[in-house]
Amino acid sequence: MLLKSTLKGLKLITKNLNIKEIFLAGKLLREGKLVAFPTETVYGLGARADSDNSIKRIFNVKGRPTFNPLIVHVASIKMAKDIAVFDKQALKLIDNLWPGPITFVVPLKKGHNISKLVTAGLDSVAIRFPKSLIAQQILSSAGVPIAAPSANLSGRISPTSAIEVFEDLDGKINAILDGGSCEVGVESTIIKTDPITLLRPGGISPEDIQRITRTEVFFLNEGASIVAPGQLKSHYAPKASVKLNVHNLEPNEVLLGFGNVENATLNLSPSANLSEAAKNLFYMLRKLDHEVSKDDFKVIAVSPIPKIGIGLAINDRLKRASAPRY
Numbered sequence: 001m002l003l004k005s006t007l008k009g010l011k012l013i014t015k016n017l018n019i020k021e022i023f024l025a026g027k028l029l030r031e032g033k034l035v036a037f038p039t040e041t042v043y044g045l046g047a048r049a050d051s052d053n054s055i056k057r058i059f060n061v062k063g064r065p066t067f068n069p070l071i072v073h074v075a076s077i078k079m080a081k082d083i084a085v086f087d088k089q090a091l092k093l094i095d096n097l098w099p100g101p102i103t104f105v106v107p108l109k110k111g112h113n114i115s116k117l118v119t120a121g122l123d124s125v126a127i128r129f130p131k132s133l134i135a136q137q138i139l140s141s142a143g144v145p146i147a148a149p150s151a152n153l154s155g156r157i158s159p160t161s162a163i164e165v166f167e168d169l170d171g172k173i174n175a176i177l178d179g180g181s182c183e184v185g186v187e188s189t190i191i192k193t194d195p196i197t198l199l200r201p202g203g204i205s206p207e208d209i210q211r212i213t214r215t216e217v218f219f220l221n222e223g224a225s226i227v228a229p230g231q232l233k234s235h236y237a238p239k240a241s242v243k244l245n246v247h248n249l250e251p252n253e254v255l256l257g258f259g260n261v262e263n264a265t266l267n268l269s270p271s272a273n274l275s276e277a278a279k280n281l282f283y284m285l286r287k288l289d290h291e292v293s294k295d296d297f298k299v300i301a302v303s304p305i306p307k308i309g310i311g312l313a314i315n316d317r318l319k320r321a322s323a324p325r326y
């Protein structure tokens with residue numbers, strides 16, 4: 001079904017996507033337009049990675065600092081190998097984990113056509129082959145590498161449904177494709193190899209990476225600004241302030257619970273399932289944020305969440321959501 005938006009000139013929102021709509025999204029992307037589409041992690045805002053003009057629009061629309069490089073999304077491993085060079089470790093991980101929620105920062109290949117604006121002028125590029133079937137079909141239909149940061153205003157909560165994209169970007173982009181809610185719910189894991197270093201925790205856990213490579217995974221220490229230029233301290237931020245690891249609620253707090261806790265306004269996972277919590281995280285943060293501003297509560301309090309598996313990514317996002325804004 002194709003729903004024409006009546007609001008501020010947005011071209012389309014679709015449910016139950018069919019091939020016609022996928023082709024239309026591919027065509028719009030090829031023409032240099034901005035199209036938001038679902039992936040298994042969060043909704044991405046796509047644009048041709050080889051077009052300076054399209055990439056400029058992404059940064060403008062999101063209000064994203066230009067020093068924060070974008071992830072290039074591809075429709076196949078071959079497409080990735082045309083752009084960048086993958087070492088043995090990266091190839092082994094790709095073999096096991098692509099398509100999927102893991103991004104590799106790798107050296108650009110000679111003769112590549114990726115816009116300098118995508119990589120913020122670095123000689124490396126971040127690449128991902130997403131698992132979501134809709135994302136794969138759109139990327140195949142576009143036929144060119146697509147840069148796609150999360151489809152939200154920079155610094156705010158990432159969208160995991162089309163309506164959340166709409167909230168942030170209506171009237172500013174050419175199309176939104178509605179493929180339902182995202183399965184993973186947090187962004188991709190970002191790594192570099194030689195040695196394997198976790199630049200951002202995400203949908204694939206360091207434990208999984210270690211199991212496949214049988215080598216140690218290093219963690220990026222705070223302040224290593226050159227390797228992961230865009231890892232801003234304050235990010236994923238609701239309007240309300242956020243307090244972490246809360247056991248006892250203060251009167252001015254609403255609780256975003258985890259596990260078997262009392263008085264939770266919303267619970268990320270009553271059964272303490274980390275995958276379920278990741279899937280609910282951004283949606284519930286947004287929902288509580290609306291709630292908080294309506295009822296004049298001040299603070300979103302969050303239950304402690306174990307720092308294992310995808311819990312590492314959840315804690316990373318919550319830490320940035322609670323960081324001082326600047």
Ligand code: AMP
Binds near residue numbers: 069105190231
């Ligand atoms: P986002 O699009 O918000 O999911 O963020 C993508 C992140 O990927 C950026 O914030 C960077 O930290 C990281 N990234 C992208 N390209 C590179 C690169 N060439 N080198 C290191 N990190 C990168």
Ligand code: MG
Binds near residue numbers: 149150158
């Ligand atoms: Mg983002």
